[in-house]
Structures are given as C-alpha cells and as structure tokens.
C-alpha cells in the first residue's frame with residue numbers, strides 16, 4: 001500500500017529530524033511511538049505529502065508520489081498535529097467544505113458526513129459553530145475530516161490529544177473497524193494510546209526507527225527483564241544512569257522503581273510481568289540504528 005523508503009529530512013539550519021527511515025504501511029493499525037521531538041510529525045507530514053523529504057521516496061502501490069502526490073491525496077485521510085479550522089462554520093458546514101475540496105460528490109458527502117458525525121459522537125453538535133467547541137470536540141472533527149473521502153490510507157498525528165477515556169475508546173473501536181481494509185497510522189508518545197489496537201508498533205527516537213514489531217512479540221522478548229526495587233531516593237540518579245527506568249513512585253521515605261535490566265539489577269529486586277511501556281522505554285533509552293539493512297518496502301509489514 002504505502003511505503004516510505006529511506007526517508008531523511010534535514011530542516012533549514014541543518015537540523016536532521018529524520019535520519020533514514022523505511023516503513024511499509026499495510027492494512028491494520030500501526031502505532032508510531034516516540035518521545036517529543038523524535039521526528040514523528042515530520043515523518044507523518046512526509047507520508048501525507050504535506051512535506052517533501054530531503055532524500056527518500058514515498059510509494060503508493062509501488063508508484064512514487066513524492067513528486068506527483070495527487071493519487072495519494074485522493075485516497076488519503078490525514079489529521080495533522082495542528083489542524084486548522086474555521087470557527088464560524090458549523091461542524092457539518094466545515095466537513096462539507098472539506099468534502100467538496102477532496103472531490104466528494106455533494107449527495108454522497110451529505111450522507112457520509114451525517115454518519116461520521118455520529119461515529120465520532122458529534123451528531124448532536126453537528127450544527128453548532130466550531131468556535132464554541134472544546135479541544136476534544138475539535139479533535140473529533142479533525143478525525144471526521146480525515147475520513148470524509150473514505151480513504152485507504154489514514155494518518156493520524158496524535159489523534160487522542162484532548163480526548164476523554166470514553167471518546168478514546170470510541171476512536172479505538174472506529175479505527176479497529178477501519179483498519180480491516182485500510183492502512184491506519186497513529187502517532188503518539190503515549191503507549192496506552194496504541195497498545196490495545198496496534199497490530200504493529202514502530203518506535204522512533206532521535207529521527208531513527210529503533211524498534212518495530214507486533215506488540216505481543218515485543219512484550220514476549222522483554223520477559224524476564226522487568227524488575228521492581230524499593231530504593232533510597234539518593235540512589236535514583238545512579239540507577240537511572242545504568243538502567244532504563246520505566247516508572248518511579250515515592251513510597252514513604254523510599255522510592256518504588258520499575259526498571260529494565262537483563263538480570264536482577266539489585267539484590268532485593270523482584271521480577272515483574274513485562275508490558276509494552278517497558279518495551280518502549282527501553283527502546284528510547286538507548287536509541288540506536290536498526291541493525292542490518294533497511295527492510296525492503298514489500299517485506300516491511
């Protein structure tokens with residue numbers, strides 16, 4: 001479906017935001033995880049043809065869309081991180097405007113917009129002006145606009161920002177349905193945002209793809225390497241310097257630390273069951289290029 005091939009992005013001023021990432025998108029949800037500044041939004045913009053890579057190619061069904069983006073844009077749904085809207089338009093008017101801009105016929109658009117507004121839980125607010133919407137409501141309008149042309153490739157940059165747990169669950173259900181036949185990429189720095197729905201996760205750190213795989217496989221690989229120890233707060237910096245610390249919580253005078261280590265890191269450390277958060281934290285703690293050659297586009301997912 002969509003393949004990013006050896007993408008780099010160097011911004012004016014020389015900052016290398018993406019340093020050679022190849023990523024193949026196929027039907028299913030891909031969770032793109034990475035800390036702030038890792039290069040996720042830059043990569044998403046390039047995948048959505050909203051920005052050009054410095055080097056590398058974006059292929060849709062094998063055809064290069066870097067210079068000729070139209071075929072991808074026709075079949076793309078994209079929610080950018082900073083999504084612009086017109087405060088004086090109602091949700092329905094705004095979506096109708098975008099549907100027309102994307103070439104969706106008026107009659108089909110009317111039906112689809114009604115369905116989408118219900119799907120994102122905004123049916124009752126459809127005819128209210130966007131200027132009065134909360135952040136979470138606007139995010140849901142953003143999700144609806146990304147789906148208005150029934151895209152095959154759906155790229156959502158931090159779609160859950162500002163959503164309450166109920167809305168997040170609703171979005172997850174919607175994306176899981178869509179992902180049966182569509183490539184869905186969801187970028188976030190919050191692991192629980194993707195762990196229930198991502199068929200695969202890719203972790204980006206410092207502009208590099210540092211880990212990729214199915215959540216269950218990645219968690220299985222982490223078995224036996226997650227520990228909890230209760231330590232004196234003064235020991236924390238030294239522990240943090242030696243091991244990826246996933247969490248540390250004050251417990252009276254002491255601190256309860258969850259960390260990743262290949263073997264028992266402290267004599268009284270107890271083993272814990274591994275989770276995706278442990279996988280993620282240990283991957284971003286030591287960003288390193290993927291070993292070996294980049295995956296070939298066809299084999300990437």
Ligand SMILES: Nc1ncnc2c1ncn2[C@@H]1O[C@H](COP(=O)(O)OP(=O)(O)OP(=O)(O)O)[C@@H](O)[C@H]1O
Nearest residue numbers: 011012015017034035036037038039040041042043
């Ligand atoms: N237009 C730009 N000009 C120069 N540098 C930029 C530009 N956009 C992003 N950067 C830099 O590139 C790096 C990657 O930014 P990007 O927004 O892609 O990261 P991110 O993983 O999406 O982070 P966040 O979660 O904070 O949005 C950062 O160091 C950022 O400051």
